[in-house]
Amino acid sequence: MLVTLALWFSLLTATVIISLTPGAGAINTMSNSLTVGWRRSFWGVVGQQIALLLHILIVAAGVGVLVANSPVLFNAIRWLGAAYLVYLGVRLIVSRPEPEAAMADTSGTSAWELLRRGFWVNLLNPKAVVFFLAFLPQFIRPDQPLWPQYLVLTATVVGIDMVVMWGFFASAAKPFQRFAGTVRGQRTLNTVFGVLFIVVAGVLLLVH
Template identity: 45%
Template sequence: MNLDTLLVYTAASALLAVTPGPTMLLALSNGITGGMRRARWGMMGAVLGSSIVIAVVALGLGSLLAASEWLFNALRWAGVFYLVYLGLKLWRSPVEDMEAMLSHPHTAPQGPQAFARSLTVALSNPKSVLFFAAFLPQFIDTTAPQAPQYLVLGAIFVVLDTFIMIGYALAGTQAVRWLSRRGLQRMNRGCAAGMWALAATLAFWRRPGA
């Protein structure tokens, strides 16, 4: 794998990561509702989920998902229902006193729930598995050992994804400082609407050639 290949891959991965997806919307929402303390938990869940997906692809299990219509549809609908559920939770969640929460970090919501949500979202999206199954092999030199190459490419994507999630979470914490309670509620509901839009996209999405 040469430097030119790595640069092209890095640019493509950054473009993919910066596009608003469910884990990015969760990072933004976590930043609003619990500050960076809660957002860190969510980012750890998303990073673990992405790492597992990349490992699955590297082990060849992505090909199994691509070949099995039943398995693909089961995972797809699980992802749809979970995104709809998350959207409902975000829509209904009350906007708490964020100023007090920022002044007293120990009052921030517990993070394990944010971790579990982000991990589940990252694992229940078959589009990401199929994307990586089609995307990563294009940058693999088949004449060299493949495991180290997958490790390097996976690490690059995870690092980029993490930094971009931090940006989304920080945007959420700044929204807390600059927006009114009504504005915060609208932003939270905007994240909910984004979840529902992603769920609809996933529900009607068909694999190329299907």
């Protein structure tokens, strides 16, 4: 058996805990759920999972070692990621609220835009590569074929993260949708989530 039940259960437990830890992905998911609705926020979650797949592929291919051991490359990606989060935050803060129950009209943001934004939010995080570089090998058995094990790990990590993002964080924002339907509510929530994006950007830069 490539991955034992005990090893897989350990991976499952660790993944649930990690996914439930608030970060840029969770903030992006909740913000999308409030602005375009719970159902359409799914596309942002899909974008985040595509980036997650790339992170795992980077680690599996050994490129993650290069990123982790190259301060210039690591810092370049780190600054790009922080800059993108600041951009999202500022855009939210200065955005003009729509009049009266804007949540009823969710056509303003396309599924492609949601997917693309979710993708970049997760991809431009070099710490994710370093994290997976330290995390995934704990659940790999070197004496067994590697790629089948990575497939099991990928399916587990991506599946759990998608359920947590859409099933928990996007759902957690649903009670505030009526509040988001007013001009005042939109302005307040946009400011809150905008500040959160900027705070996460600061953490990305300051925490080494």
